[in-house]
Amino acid sequence: MKGYDARMKRGLTLLKKLGQRGPGLAVQKQLYPDLYELSVGHLFGDIWTRPHLTLRERQIVTLAVNVGLVRPRGTPPHFRSALHLGFTKAEIMEIIIHAGTYAGWGAMGNAAHQFAEVLEDLEREKKEKRAAGGPRRVRRPGVRARRRRR
Numbered sequence: 001m002k003g004y005d006a007r008m009k010r011g012l013t014l015l016k017k018l019g020q021r022g023p024g025l026a027v028q029k030q031l032y033p034d035l036y037e038l039s040v041g042h043l044f045g046d047i048w049t050r051p052h053l054t055l056r057e058r059q060i061v062t063l064a065v066n067v068g069l070v071r072p073r074g075t076p077p078h079f080r081s082a083l084h085l086g087f088t089k090a091e092i093m094e095i096i097i098h099a100g101t102y103a104g105w106g107a108m109g110n111a112a113h114q115f116a117e118v119l120e121d122l123e124r125e126k127k128e129k130r131a132a133g134g135p136r137r138v139r140r141p142g143v144r145a146r147r148r149r150r
Helices: 003-018 025-031 033-047 056-068 077-085 089-105 107-131
Strands: none
Touching: 003 025, 003 033, 003 056, 025 033, 033 056, 056 089, 056 107, 077 089, 089 107
């Protein structure tokens, strides 16, 4: 596999790990495929897959920078990815508070508002899936449900 193909493959693999992120990349692909290929191949295929930082650490850095720079479009997809990677609501709020303290109260307030919208969207999407007969957890006969640890 040549360099370009390898970068795109790494980028697409990484994006799957980050989960559903919203329409941003699809818009890039439709509007100008070269921009999409730069985002997937370079940003996610080269930068996000570099050694020395874990995916979780990269997500923390990216959220902090996006919060600090008051990104109107880039931050919500990264909130989604953080949740998909297993971040808790409290962990994300602490990132917002910590970055916002350095970047300014307005940046913090903006990020909190964006995160609240993401949580509302995810809840609405979950309800829509249920209403449409989407996948549900089915209990198998004879198997007891496990309790979640708190």
